[in-house]
Amino acid sequence: EPEVTQTPSHQVTQMGQEVILRCVPISNHLYFYWYRQILGQKVEFLVSFYNNEISEKSEIFDDQFSVERPDGSNFTLKIRSTKLEDSAMYFCASSEGTAMGTEAFFGQGTRLTVV
Amino acid sequence: QKEVEQNSGPLSVPEGAIASLNCTYSDRGSQSFFWYRQYSGKSPELIMSIYSNGDKEDGRFTAQLNKASQYVSLLIRDSQPSDSATYLCAVENFNKFYFGSGTKLNVKP
Numbered sequence: 001e002p003e004v005t006q007t008p009s010h011q012v013t014q015m016g017q018e019v020i021l022r023c024v025p026i027s028n029h030l031y032f033y034w035y036r037q038i039l040g041q042k043v044e045f046l047v048s049f050y051n052n053e054i055s056e057k058s059e060i061f062d063d064q065f066s067v068e069r070p071d072g073s074n075f076t077l078k079i080r081s082t083k084l085e086d087s088a089m090y091f092c093a094s095s096e097g098t099a100m101g102t103e104a105f106f107g108q109g110t111r112l113t114v115v
Numbered sequence: 116q117k118e119v120e121q122n123s124g125p126l127s128v129p130e131g132a133i134a135s136l137n138c139t140y141s142d143r144g145s146q147s148f149f150w151y152r153q154y155s156g157k158s159p160e161l162i163m164s165i166y167s168n169g170d171k172e173d174g175r176f177t178a179q180l181n182k183a184s185q186y187v188s189l190l191i192r193d194s195q196p197s198d199s200a201t202y203l204c205a206v207e208n209f210n211k212f213y214f215g216s217g218t219k220l221n222v223k224p
Contacts, residue, residue, distance in 0.1 A: 097210050
């Protein structure tokens, strides 16, 4: 069964460093997403990506963040100059993006720890 | 502001009972509605989707949607200890998904 895959599963980084989180969405899906979940809190929308550009972003997704689809399969989230409060689970998701009934499927997540 | 509201729980039910989980949403333009299950430390797993008013059944799960009341619910029949998890309600509007904070369900053996 097709699935969304994310790497790495766990990333530890020093404050101020840049990290890149990687995702391979399901191959026939058109919409890609990044979500964040701080420990014990809700799943928060960061950004959606369609047709090689950002379609919507939340107020969390400021200039510190960027997304890219560098090739036909990968979808990346870059966090520049990481802060302690960036520590969270980061989930990638993808959906077919049909007019009705589009379901989002999640990867297993990357646990980012900023120290 | 698109709000999705859920009672955080925990909701405790005995094994074999029916668990009832509720969700309300603020955006009347929302088009699709989903229930995800999330075990601690894991990613959300899609268990049900519903797009039109009424009930939709899938095994032990029944999703109910009332767009006029902006209300979605999930019933879990014959609850099992393995159903113990946090259940996330998600609402989709033009390919953007918004999540509630989740209801923690505890099924006691």
